[in-house]
Amino acid sequence: MAARRVEERYRSNAPVTTVRPLHHSFLPGSQATNLAKRDRKRNEFRQFFMKTGIIGQASGSAYLEMANTKIICGIYGPRQIPKMEFSEKAKLQCDFKFATFAESRRERRKYTADKEEKEFSMLMVQALESSLILEKYPKSVIDCYVIVLENDGGALNGAITCASMALANAGIEMYDLVAAASIGLNPLNGEILLDPTEAEEIEYKKGGKKGGGVVTIGFMPGMNEITQIWQSGQIPQEKWLL
Amino acid sequence: MFKISESEREYLVGGILQNVRNDGRANLDFRSIVVKTGVLTQTHGSARVQLANTDVLVGIKLETGEPEAQAPHHGRIHVSVECCPSASPEFEGRGGESLNNELTLVIERIIKDTSSFDLSKFSIIPGKLVWIIYIDAMVLDSGGNLFDAISLGTRAALHNTMVPHVDVNIEAEEFTVSDDPESFTRIDVSDIPISVTFCKIGSGYVVDASIEEESCMSVRTTVGVNKKGNICTLQKGGHGSIDPTTMYQMIASAKKIGMRLIEGLDKTLHTESNDLQSKKNIGFFIDQ
Numbered sequence: 001m002a003a004r005r006v007e008e009r010y011r012s013n014a015p016v017t018t019v020r021p022l023h024h025s026f027l028p029g030s031q032a033t034n035l036a037k038r039d040r041k042r043n044e045f046r047q048f049f050m051k052t053g054i055i056g057q058a059s060g061s062a063y064l065e066m067a068n069t070k071i072i073c074g075i076y077g078p079r080q081i082p083k084m085e086f087s088e089k090a091k092l093q094c095d096f097k098f099a100t101f102a103e104s105r106r107e108r109r110k111y112t113a114d115k116e117e118k119e120f121s122m123l124m125v126q127a128l129e130s131s132l133i134l135e136k137y138p139k140s141v142i143d144c145y146v147i148v149l150e151n152d153g154g155a156l157n158g159a160i161t162c163a164s165m166a167l168a169n170a171g172i173e174m175y176d177l178v179a180a181a182s183i184g185l186n187p188l189n190g191e192i193l194l195d196p197t198e199a200e201e202i203e204y205k206k207g208g209k210k211g212g213g214v215v216t217i218g219f220m221p222g223m224n225e226i227t228q229i230w231q232s233g234q235i236p237q238e239k240w241l242l
Numbered sequence: 243m244f245k246i247s248e249s250e251r252e253y254l255v256g257g258i259l260q261n262v263r264n265d266g267r268a269n270l271d272f273r274s275i276v277v278k279t280g281v282l283t284q285t286h287g288s289a290r291v292q293l294a295n296t297d298v299l300v301g302i303k304l305e306t307g308e309p310e311a312q313a314p315h316h317g318r319i320h321v322s323v324e325c326c327p328s329a330s331p332e333f334e335g336r337g338g339e340s341l342n343n344e345l346t347l348v349i350e351r352i353i354k355d356t357s358s359f360d361l362s363k364f365s366i367i368p369g370k371l372v373w374i375i376y377i378d379a380m381v382l383d384s385g386g387n388l389f390d391a392i393s394l395g396t397r398a399a400l401h402n403t404m405v406p407h408v409d410v411n412i413e414a415e416e417f418t419v420s421d422d423p424e425s426f427t428r429i430d431v432s433d434i435p436i437s438v439t440f441c442k443i444g445s446g447y448v449v450d451a452s453i454e455e456e457s458c459m460s461v462r463t464t465v466g467v468n469k470k471g472n473i474c475t476l477q478k479g480g481h482g483s484i485d486p487t488t489m490y491q492m493i494a495s496a497k498k499i500g501m502r503l504i505e506g507l508d509k510t511l512h513t514e515s516n517d518l519q520s521k522k523n524i525g526f527f528i529d530q
Contacts, residue, residue: 119347122340123478130483211472225483229463231476232351234358234435237497240473240490 011111038200042193045181050162052169060170064162066195068152073162075170078140090137094124094144096159102151103198120156127160127180127218127228133173142172153197157182157216160228176220178227185235187212192239205233244330244457251458255444263448263455265294270495272450277394277507279402279514287403287429291395294452295385297329300395302403303376306366306419317364317373321350323392325381333381341388344479348437349379349392351475352466358433358474366408366417373405386453389464393437394507401431401511435468435475436503438496442484447492449499463492467500 040046046067055061058074065071078090096117100109113121124146132142144167146159157180164178184196190210193200204212213233219226246254254264261268273294282288287302310318323345327334333341353359364373377399379392404426410417420426441451441459448455456462460482466474473493478484 115343115347118340118343122344126478126481129481213474215476220483223483225485226478226489227483229476229478229484229489231473234468234472234474236470236472237493240493 038193038197042191045195046197050165052165058166058170060166060168060172062162062166062169064158064165066152066154066158067197068150069154069158070149071146071155071158071162072149073144073146073159073166075142075144075163075166075172077142077170078137078172079143081139081141086139088138089134090132090140090142092125092129092132092134092142092144094121094128094146094163096120096124096146096148098148098151098155102148102155120159123156123228123230124160124163127178128163128167130225130227131164131174131176131178131220132167133175136173142167142170151198153199153201154182154195154216156180156230157218160218176222176225178218178220180216180218180228182214182216184214185210185212185233185239190239207234211235211239244332244453246454246457250454254455254458258443258446258448261446263452265452269446269448270499272499272503273452275394275503275506277398277510277514279398279511286405287399287401289395289398289402291391291398293385293387293391293450295383296387296391297381297383297385298388298391298395299380299382300392300399301378301380302399303378304403304405305374305376306371306417307374309365309369309372313361314369315365316361317375319350319354319359319361319375319377321346321353321377321379321396323349323379323381325384325388329381329384333384345379345388345392348389348464348475348477349377349396351477352393352435352437353377353396358435358468360430364405366410367412367415370415371417375403384453386456387439387450389437389439390450393435393466394503397431397434397436397507398511400429400434402515403429405429432508433468435466435472436500436507437464437466437475438500438503439464440492440496442480442482442488447488449495463489465493465496465500467496467504469501469504471497471501473497 049065052062054063055074058076060075062073098109098117144163146163148155160178160180168177184193184200184204186193187204187207187210201214204214211234213231213235216230217226218228257263258269276292277289279289281290282301285301286304289300291298323342325333325338325342366372377396379395381388407420407425408417440447440449440463441455442461443455443459460480461484462479464477468474
């Protein structure tokens, strides 16, 4: 069984008869090995690398690496709204994009934004908007472009953290930086684990007797305010009271 | 965009602090919910939910098709939510696109991701042919709290769905879908969650916000709750932020409210499916 290629117009496509091979993680029996491989403690992050100011053309930029997850973000603006409409505060626009080759465990991404990318763009705007003092920039727009070069779990929280750093790097006035993290609930033993990898995310979302799921939270540490919360999967309510 | 005046806004925010809302409800009260199932004869299952002015129609169509490569032995679910431009001028053209997308993804996540739905029952010829369940929700009128209305409607419509009986000849890979209206199976909806949406307005929060309340909210939190009281999906909307203590309170009250809602919905659905004969409407929009 292999997925048929869907033609993308205006791109050079592979011959119609070609089929895409299935990744081994789709095959039965491969899940157990994925979950057992975790070599860090349950409350331990992967190795981080962060750097700002890496895109010369942008007003601000940042690069974030969490082991295999690699995210790059560029901020353009504040600049004038192209249309003549008036607004008292600046508008933040986010464009979240996975590179077509970003994920190994699923089929190649398309060039055009899919549903998930559109949703993540919207979630990013919600996560970042309340940290910025947008009233300082009337009649303007701030563009934020995020590209996930490689996704090994935590693409959304990485993107939020990275974009917040890039906004600070661009010198946009803000109340606080937004730091985002994700946790997973292991369906097998009900343990809560920090910073799940992609294989773990897929497994946790499938769920089991003890629930199972992934939660991403965007947080402003100085203000003690949650700016974004997003859960996929099933988590008992008691777990929320720790 | 629906907008209210500054003074009306202040009146509303002040009321919420006193636990009294404009329509007389307390902060954690729902409006009365009207659920009707089997309203569309052309579908395999349908439901209509009314929450004061909010009016949502959910239709379910079943089709046979190829399974997804990742899950060859499971049926597929396809969710789409559309806000009719007739409901509000802001839904027209691209205006409704982001809202449609948000609603679709929340409903999809509530149904698909939470092991609430045993999709393996929807396989016809393993690896070759499965049922594809199309869940199409339509917002006919918008009076606030679309998320909860659609999730209640989806659960009700799935409960109403009749899956036709299929005769399969595995060796020949042939199948016939029965057209006998008497031979069908129902879908088990007991584990499907519903959503409870909170809006933070001023420093308080309310459940089942009306459109006036939604126009002055800073944060919207949609919490999925299933029969066991587990939290299935969580989504924040709106452009504000929220402190962790309020968040915990919201999740705790979501559990209570959600479980009560499911209990009430199940009771209604049970009585509805038992007396199919007594339902006679004059027109689609008018009750007897």
